[in-house]
Structure formats: C-alpha cells, structure tokens
Amino acid sequence: MKKNIKFYCLVVFVFFSCSKLEQLEGGGTTKPAAESTATYYVDADNGNDTNAGTSATSAWKTVAKVNATTFKPGNSILLKTGCIWNDQLYPKGSGSATSPIRISSYGTGAKPMIFLSGTIGAPVYLFNQSNWIIENLEVSNYSVTRGTVFRQGIFIQNTGGGVTSNITIRNNYVHAVSGSFRYAGFDPHAFGGIAVVTTGTVGTDRFDKITIEGNIVEDAGRTGIVVWDNVWEASGNASTNVQILNNSVKDIDSDGILVFGCEGALIDHNVANNCGRYREDGQFNGAAAIWPTRGRNCITQFNEAFNTQALDGNGDGQGFDLDIDSYNFVMQYNYSHDNAGGFMLILDASNSINSIIRYNISQNDHRTIFTFAGGITPGTSIYNNTVYIKSGLNTNIIDHSWDDGGGKGDLNQAYYFKNNIIYNQGSGNYIIPGIFGVFDYNIFYGNHPSGEPADSNKLTTDPLLVSQGSGLNGINTVNGYRLSIGSPALNSGAIIPDNGGKDYYGNQVSSTTFPNRGAYNGTGL
Structure with missing residues (x-):
C-alpha cells in the first residue's frame, strides 16, 4: 500500500x-530565435551546425545546436531516422494552442535515438x-x-x-x-x-x-x-x-x-x-x-x-x-490476470469517497481479489464484476489490512458488493472488513469457504460461463466470460442507478430493467 x-x-x-x-544544462542565457513556422532538420551523420538547418540537405548535426535555439509556434524539429545522439535534447521556447512545436523524425528506418549514460536528468526535457x-x-x-x-x-x-x-x-x-x-x-x-x-x-x-x-x-x-x-x-x-x-x-x-x-x-x-x-x-x-x-x-x-x-x-x-x-474515482472495463497481489486495492486512510469498481474481469489473480486498506472508503460500490480463480490457488476473494490507516482508517463505513460472479475453484476465503458491507444478488459458485458473506439474494448454481479460465493476454481475449443460454445470471441482478450504461463488452445496461450478474449483460450464447 x-x-x-x-x-x-x-x-x-x-x-x-x-x-x-x-x-x-542550466537555463537563463539568451538563445538565437528560430524562423517562424520553419522546419529544422538534424542529421548526426551528415549534418553540420553551420548549416541553415531548414532542409534535409542543409541539416544541423548536434542537439546542442537545437538546445541553443528558441523555437516559435509552428516550428518542427525533425531528427533523422537511424541517427544516435548521446546528449540531452532541451530545446527552448513554447508553441501556441493552435500551432504547437513538434519534435519528430524524418526518413525511413529506426527511430532516432537520444540517450544518456546514466546521467542525472532526462535525454528529452522541457x-x-x-x-x-x-x-x-x-x-x-x-x-x-x-x-x-x-x-x-x-x-x-x-x-x-x-x-x-x-x-x-x-x-x-x-x-x-x-x-x-x-x-x-x-x-x-x-x-x-x-x-x-x-x-x-x-x-x-x-x-x-x-x-x-x-x-x-x-x-x-x-x-x-x-x-x-x-x-x-x-x-x-x-x-x-x-x-x-x-x-x-x-x-x-x-x-x-x-x-x-x-x-x-x-x-x-x-x-x-x-x-x-x-x-x-x-x-x-x-x-x-x-x-x-x-x-x-x-x-x-x-x-x-x-x-x-x-x-x-x-x-x-x-x-x-x-x-x-x-x-469519485471509477475503475471499469479492465482485465486483470495473474497478478501476485490480486486484482484491486481500495485504499482510504484519507478523505477518499465513492470508489466505483464495475464491469471488470479478474482471472487467476493471486493473494486477494479485493483488498480494503486503511479502512473503508465511504460509498465504495463493487458491482457486476466477474472473478475466476482456478484450482490450486489460495486466493482470498476479500481481505483487509492496515485498518487504522495511520489514524485515519475507519471500518465503520457502508460499502456495496452486488451482481458479481465469483467462480471460485481455489482454497482462499473471505475476510470481510467491518459490519456495514451490503452483499446482494451475487453468484458464489464453486468452493464455499467459511467466510463467504451472507447474501439474501445470492445464487450458488453454475453461472454457465461460455469458457471460464480461457482468457489470454489482451482485453479482447475474454469472450469466455460471457453467459451461455440458460445461465441463472441472465436478467437476475439488482437494478443499479447510474450504472455506466454499458458492460465490459459494450452491451447496453438499463437503469430500469433487471441486468445480468457479472461483467456481461448481453443475451445467452
């Protein structure tokens, strides 16, 4: 944390x-001014700093020449592809909102390279x-x-x-x-x-x-x-x-x-x-x-x-x-997988308020899926996420730590956990923070550890995901977390106002009709 x-x-x-x-480089010295809207070329191999610099055939050679110039709105500084400079690029001047100054490349081949050899500072600096x-x-x-x-x-x-x-x-x-x-x-x-x-x-x-x-x-x-x-x-x-x-x-x-x-x-x-x-x-x-x-x-x-x-x-x-x-931060439509510490840290210990975590997919994250730290952020709402934990993992679904938050932590705050699908084949538990968590309309499927929260509208039947555990690298590889025809998660969730309007996959989520549980709100497949 x-x-x-x-x-x-x-x-x-x-x-x-x-x-x-x-x-x-220190500042404060007067620099020669560039020509208005001109494009300047820099070629480490064939340029010369005595050139005008305003064409590829009359290019400058060094970034020192660039650094000694104050540029104007509309200027471009183009570095030749394939060239290498061991120096800091620190051009002077500012553009305008409609005519910015551009540092880019010209030619074909590898990007122009600017590097320092462990020197303090940055190769490119403004x-x-x-x-x-x-x-x-x-x-x-x-x-x-x-x-x-x-x-x-x-x-x-x-x-x-x-x-x-x-x-x-x-x-x-x-x-x-x-x-x-x-x-x-x-x-x-x-x-x-x-x-x-x-x-x-x-x-x-x-x-x-x-x-x-x-x-x-x-x-x-x-x-x-x-x-x-x-x-x-x-x-x-x-x-x-x-x-x-x-x-x-x-x-x-x-x-x-x-x-x-x-x-x-x-x-x-x-x-x-x-x-x-x-x-x-x-x-x-x-x-x-x-x-x-x-x-x-x-x-x-x-x-x-x-x-x-x-x-x-x-x-x-x-x-x-x-x-x-x-x-009032929102965490939505993200794909988290194979992270050693888990999916989500929710850290208060401060004046945080109204954290929203929705329509995310977590696959085979370790340690803890949702970690509350430094107390509970008031108004935290965790809904319509899909979590898959494979057999052999000891991942806790919920846990909490550093409860006092350096004197600012407070476990006596309400938070909401609704419409989530927890597909748990692992051996972890739920270590619930505080007593004011509201758990409603979730699916808890697979293993049911002793700390699984009470939920008067929960389901424990198979949510019939299309192909759980099949996500690869890439946010578009998780179609396996959509729902099959006959899934008990279809149209059985709680209505949540101000729900963002779309699910992970871009399907509409109504604020007046019952949504699916989990991160997918389309029809059964």
Missing part, C-alpha cells in the same frame, strides 16, 4: 519549491514550456546502479511556470531508464520512463491538456509513466485534461502507470506487464501496475494488467489500485 507517500511529499515540497530538478508534441523517438538513460540519482526518459517539468498546457507525448520507445528507488530530496514515484511533474509548492503550478499516447515503455523505473501534480487539493489547483492512452509498459521497477493530483484524468486502453520487478532493502517497495491517486473524478478503463510482482516488502502487487484521496 502507498501509505508512505503522503508523508514524504510534505517533507520534500520545500526542497524543490524554487528551482528545476538538476539537469545537464521546463515550464507549453504547446509541444514529442513523437517518434527512441530514448534511454541506463546506469548499472540506481543509487540516489533521479533519471528519466522524457521529462516535462513545471516549477513556477503557472499552467503548462497542451503537451502531447506519443509513439515513442522509452527503455533502459534506471531510476532511483530512494526518497533523496523528492518522492521517487514521480520519476521514470515518461514523467510529467510539478515539483514546487505553489498550487497555481499545474498541467492542462496532457496526452501520453501510444508509447512503449520498457525496462524503466521507478515508474513507467507518471503525471504528478504536487499541490492539487484546493479548487483550481489540480491538473486537468490528462489522458494516458494506448500505452504499453513492461518490466517496470515499481508502478506501471501513476496519476497523482489530477481532476478528471483518463487512463484508457493501456497494458501493464511485469511491474514491481525490483526492490531495495530499507526502501518503500510497494507497487501496483495501474493506479490513480490524490484527485477527483478520474476514470481508469479498458486496461490490462498482468504479472505484477509482490517481492519482499511489497504488500501490494495488485493489477489496479484506487489510492489515497480518491474522490
């Missing part, structure tokens, strides 16, 4: 309140700059030892910049980023493969219109992809219009995708594989694959998380997590 993060954030905000995190597109690059920053050095792949920093807006990071390959696990002046969760971070103590520093899409992030840490807004709680301070879409994160030291301090963030159609692969003695080793925290009205949907590890010292290891200070 992420119980240490809040304390460390309070300590370290002051440290970076007025300055950039250390990077390779500081207090708006209206940029960063695309089609290969980026790395590898070190044999992680130590206390914060390394990133692509790093967007806002410190004293007010609202930094309209940043798109797409179609990049970020790998071999060796980030620190240690709280060495800042929270290490905020750094990793792709990091978009406010590092000051001023609530007016925030992000708007951040899109991170279609990137592959591998062999990176601490975090794969992170958007982090330090000071977010007051009205107007949280980052807005943040979207993390269609990315793949794999072999990540700790957390795969993390959103901190956002209003209305969307985490959609991402895949996280083998997160939590690294630990250090004496450090905070908790990790989950995909999790939003400290924010309001965030939605996590259509994602897949699998093979998340739970190494020594990692009490988490879940595929998904709704963490501290989650206000």
Whole structure:
C-alpha cells in the first residue's frame, strides 16, 4: 500500500519549491530565435551546425545546436531516422494552442535515438514550456546502479511556470531508464520512463491538456509513466485534461502507470506487464501496475494488467489500485490476470469517497481479489464484476489490512458488493472488513469457504460461463466470460442507478430493467 507517500511529499515540497530538478544544462542565457513556422532538420551523420538547418540537405548535426535555439509556434524539429545522439535534447521556447512545436523524425528506418549514460536528468526535457508534441523517438538513460540519482526518459517539468498546457507525448520507445528507488530530496514515484511533474509548492503550478499516447515503455523505473501534480487539493489547483492512452509498459521497477493530483484524468486502453520487478532493502517497495491517486473524478478503463510482482516488502502487487484521496474515482472495463497481489486495492486512510469498481474481469489473480486498506472508503460500490480463480490457488476473494490507516482508517463505513460472479475453484476465503458491507444478488459458485458473506439474494448454481479460465493476454481475449443460454445470471441482478450504461463488452445496461450478474449483460450464447 502507498501509505508512505503522503508523508514524504510534505517533507520534500520545500526542497524543490524554487528551482528545476538538476539537469545537464542550466537555463537563463539568451538563445538565437528560430524562423517562424520553419522546419529544422538534424542529421548526426551528415549534418553540420553551420548549416541553415531548414532542409534535409542543409541539416544541423548536434542537439546542442537545437538546445541553443528558441523555437516559435509552428516550428518542427525533425531528427533523422537511424541517427544516435548521446546528449540531452532541451530545446527552448513554447508553441501556441493552435500551432504547437513538434519534435519528430524524418526518413525511413529506426527511430532516432537520444540517450544518456546514466546521467542525472532526462535525454528529452522541457521546463515550464507549453504547446509541444514529442513523437517518434527512441530514448534511454541506463546506469548499472540506481543509487540516489533521479533519471528519466522524457521529462516535462513545471516549477513556477503557472499552467503548462497542451503537451502531447506519443509513439515513442522509452527503455533502459534506471531510476532511483530512494526518497533523496523528492518522492521517487514521480520519476521514470515518461514523467510529467510539478515539483514546487505553489498550487497555481499545474498541467492542462496532457496526452501520453501510444508509447512503449520498457525496462524503466521507478515508474513507467507518471503525471504528478504536487499541490492539487484546493479548487483550481489540480491538473486537468490528462489522458494516458494506448500505452504499453513492461518490466517496470515499481508502478506501471501513476496519476497523482489530477481532476478528471483518463487512463484508457493501456497494458501493464511485469511491474514491481525490483526492490531495495530499507526502501518503500510497494507497487501496483495501474493506479490513480490524490484527485477527483478520474476514470481508469479498458486496461490490462498482468504479472505484477509482490517481492519482499511489497504488500501490494495488485493489477489496479484506487489510492489515497480518491474522490469519485471509477475503475471499469479492465482485465486483470495473474497478478501476485490480486486484482484491486481500495485504499482510504484519507478523505477518499465513492470508489466505483464495475464491469471488470479478474482471472487467476493471486493473494486477494479485493483488498480494503486503511479502512473503508465511504460509498465504495463493487458491482457486476466477474472473478475466476482456478484450482490450486489460495486466493482470498476479500481481505483487509492496515485498518487504522495511520489514524485515519475507519471500518465503520457502508460499502456495496452486488451482481458479481465469483467462480471460485481455489482454497482462499473471505475476510470481510467491518459490519456495514451490503452483499446482494451475487453468484458464489464453486468452493464455499467459511467466510463467504451472507447474501439474501445470492445464487450458488453454475453461472454457465461460455469458457471460464480461457482468457489470454489482451482485453479482447475474454469472450469466455460471457453467459451461455440458460445461465441463472441472465436478467437476475439488482437494478443499479447510474450504472455506466454499458458492460465490459459494450452491451447496453438499463437503469430500469433487471441486468445480468457479472461483467456481461448481453443475451445467452
């Protein structure tokens, strides 16, 4: 669980309140200005920095030349495919909302590569700059030892910049980023493969219109992809219009995708594989694959998380997590499988409220499917999920931990568990938190451990899933969790208002007629 993060954030905000995190290049010098709307070409093999740079045949050679230029709205900086630069790319200037500045590639072949050799900072860096597109690059920053050095792949920093807006990071390959696990002046969760971070103590520093899409992030840490807004709680301070879409994160030291301090963030159609692969003695080793925290009205949907590890010292290891200070977060249409810590962590220990977990599929997750930690988030509603646990697993369906939540935990809160299908062939139990859980209209099939909750409208008959346990890698491989003709789950669930309107498979869910139980609301097959 992420119980240490809040304390460390309070300590370290002051440290970076007025300055950039250390990077390779200092700021403050006047840079030559680019020509308006011009496209600049950079060719490490055949370019020359004395060239004009405005055509492929008169390309610049070094990123130092790029870094020495202040770019204007509509400019493009194109790096030649197949070329390699061992330097930090830190161009200056900002675009406009209608004419962003674009960093991309030209030519055919491998993506242009920008790398550092374990140096502090990031190979691609922007500081207090708006209206940029960063695309089609290969980026790395590898070190044999992680130590206390914060390394990133692509790093967007806002410190004293007010609202930094309209940043798109797409179609990049970020790998071999060796980030620190240690709280060495800042929270290490905020750094990793792709990091978009406010590092000051001023609530007016925030992000708007951040899109991170279609990137592959591998062999990176601490975090794969992170958007982090330090000071977010007051009205107007949280980052807005943040979207993390269609990315793949794999072999990540700790957390795969993390959103901190956002209003209305969307985490959609991402895949996280083998997160939590690294630990250090004496450090905070908790990790989950995909999790939003400290924010309001965030939605996590259509994602897949699998093979998340739970190494020594990692009490988490879940595929998904709704963490501290989650206000009205929704977790829906996700596929979780083979995660060592289970499917879902629901962490309060704060002011979290109204966590909704619906239309998800969990297959062969370990330890615990639903873990309540730090007390019970008031208004938690878990409905129309389908859970399959194969024979030989000792997976608990429900459990709870860290009940006092550092003095903020409360087990005396109501929560709701309805219309779920639990297909349990394992030997785990239900360890129910508190006494105010409402269990209704669920199907509990297979093994019935002693802790199975009372449910006056439960069914214990075979739900007749089409082919349980047949899901593979991919959110579209779970058709086996639809219902067969004659299933007792068909049209036998409880009506739930404001139910999202669709099931996992895109079928309509009415708010006035009885739905199916489980994540599938279509007709029998």
